[in-house]
Amino acid sequence: MALPNLQIALDNSSLSEALKSISLAGPVVDIVEAGTILCLQSGMEAVRCLRALYPEKIIVADTKCADAGGTVAQNCREAGADWMTVICCATLPTMKAALKEIEELQVELYGDWTFQQAQQWLNAGITQAIYHQSRDALLAGETWGKKDLEKLRKLIEMGFKVSVTGGLTKDSLALFKELDVYTFITGRGITGAADPNLAAKEFKAEIQRIWG
């Protein structure tokens, strides 16, 4: 199995806080994400700042786009994003319109999506999916379980590059050890640590230990 990427999600409510978070962990991570909260607060200026600071990294705009895919994707690309996200309940025309404007599209899996839909996304040329535990669901006490791991396995077998996110800690990565995970995404797992640089390095070391 390939070594999973480490992606930092910047879900701060201000650009300056986001830049403070990333300034410490940025050199360590593979992918830098302008989270939805940040995009909605600071707009595409957030993506422009991240692109300015990290010209060589993959930058993701986590727009969770549900409509007007072409325009949103064009705006993300022009701001410097390599990838963007669409929500799974967006229509196929929305996803196709977005895919024309940006390098790669990631489908965010929330709620009651089906594998039949997932096959349609693949058929449309979409290669990435993001499997979540919703932040609010986690706060409501839900957690990773066997059902999640089975769905993940199936998505990977279908051919998706699958990112995993939601309440991940260094210690929880081992839950996924049998799976060819493409990327682990964490926000506060790094940004909320006393030493974000060390926290990012520990995530990387654990990924290396399990998948290396």
Added chain:
Amino acid sequence: MALPNLQIALDNSSLSEALKSISLAGPVVDIVEAGTILCLQSGMEAVRCLRALYPEKIIVADTKCADAGGTVAQNCREAGADWMTVICCATLPTMKAALKEIEELQVELYGDWTFQQAQQWLNAGITQAIYHQSRDALLAGETWGKKDLEKLRKLIEMGFKVSVTGGLTKDSLALFKELDVYTFITGRGITGAADPNLAAKEFKAEIQRIWG
């Protein structure tokens, strides 16, 4: 039946363009929406500007929130929004978290939502839903049909205040004449007109003619 509201959706890719659009039609419409494209481009500064210009109007932040409902809603409220939108495939905990932070929440209906889910939203205290034709679906040739009108009727009978949007023209309002529509939302139906002020007045006059 009550007179439906007229809502303008500002889906411009820049704040200055949005302000140009609204400066002409603003005095006529009932509700001003910072569209998703605009929110993602300019962040909550767009909502702050609209609140500054229209202190007495209802302002909607069309975030189509899918996660982190509490934080997104708090940010919208702090920027001056009265209402915000959540996407229908968000989890119930996300919706409930958002509802705690903002006056009213609107569920945006995209993809395969069910009436069973809709009942759960009502039970959670959510009173508004937005029934769409996706912009991209419209571009792909789809249009309003009997199936849409039946779903609309059922949502209204369930107790939702339902907004209708997607490719509306003044002449298409009559399609909905049997229904107690809460709000008609249009973007380019007004902003794309040669005279946006006149276009908004014509929408209002047609609403008055049919529902008055």
